[in-house]
Amino acid sequence: MENYKELVEQIKSFLSQYEKVRYGEMVGAPWPYDHAGPLVYEEPEAVLLDYASTSITELLARAVAAEAALEREKSYDTPLPPFDDDDPGVLYCQKCGSGEYLENDDGNRNEYCGQCGQRIDWAAYDAAIEALGGAGVG
Numbered sequence: 001m002e003n004y005k006e007l008v009e010q011i012k013s014f015l016s017q018y019e020k021v022r023y024g025e026m027v028g029a030p031w032p033y034d035h036a037g038p039l040v041y042e043e044p045e046a047v048l049l050d051y052a053s054t055s056i057t058e059l060l061a062r063a064v065a066a067e068a069a070l071e072r073e074k075s076y077d078t079p080l081p082p083f084d085d086d087d088p089g090v091l092y093c094q095k096c097g098s099g100e101y102l103e104n105d106d107g108n109r110n111e112y113c114g115q116c117g118q119r120i121d122w123a124a125y126d127a128a129i130e131a132l133g134g135a136g137v138g
C-alpha cells in the first residue's frame with residue numbers, strides 16, 4: 001500500500017510543473033459564458049496523470065476500507081464469553097451489550113450474538129461458572 005501512496009506522491013509532484021487553467025478559459029467559451037469554471041489541465045499527459053492519481057487514490061481508500069472491514073469481521077469472530085448482570089436470568093453480549101439474542105426462547109444457545117454477530121464463547125462462560133461453583137443462567 002505504501003508503494004501506491006508513494007506513486008501518487010510522485011505523480012502529484014510531477015504534475016506540479018503543469019499549470020491549471022479555468023475550464024471556460026481553456027475551451028474559449030463565448031458569450032454569455034465567462035472564462036470561469038473548475039481548474040483543469042490543458043496538456044493531455046497532465047490530464048491523464050491527474051486521472052491516474054485520482055483513480056489510484058480512490059482505489060487506496062477502498063483497500064483501506066476493505067482491510068478495516070476485514071479486521072472488524074475478524075474481531076467479531078474471536079469468541080467472547082457472555083456476561084451476567086444484576087438482571088437475573090439474562091446474559092449479555094460483551095461486544096454490543098445486548099441481552100436479547102444470545103439464547104433462543106427454547107433455551108438453545110446461539111453461536112453468535114443475534115444483534116451484532118459476535119461469536120459467543122459458551123465454553124469459557126461455563127468454565128467460569130463452574131469455577132465459581134454456581135449454576136449459570138444459561
Ligand SMILES: [Zn+2]
Nearest residue numbers: 093096113116
Ligand atoms: Zn452482540
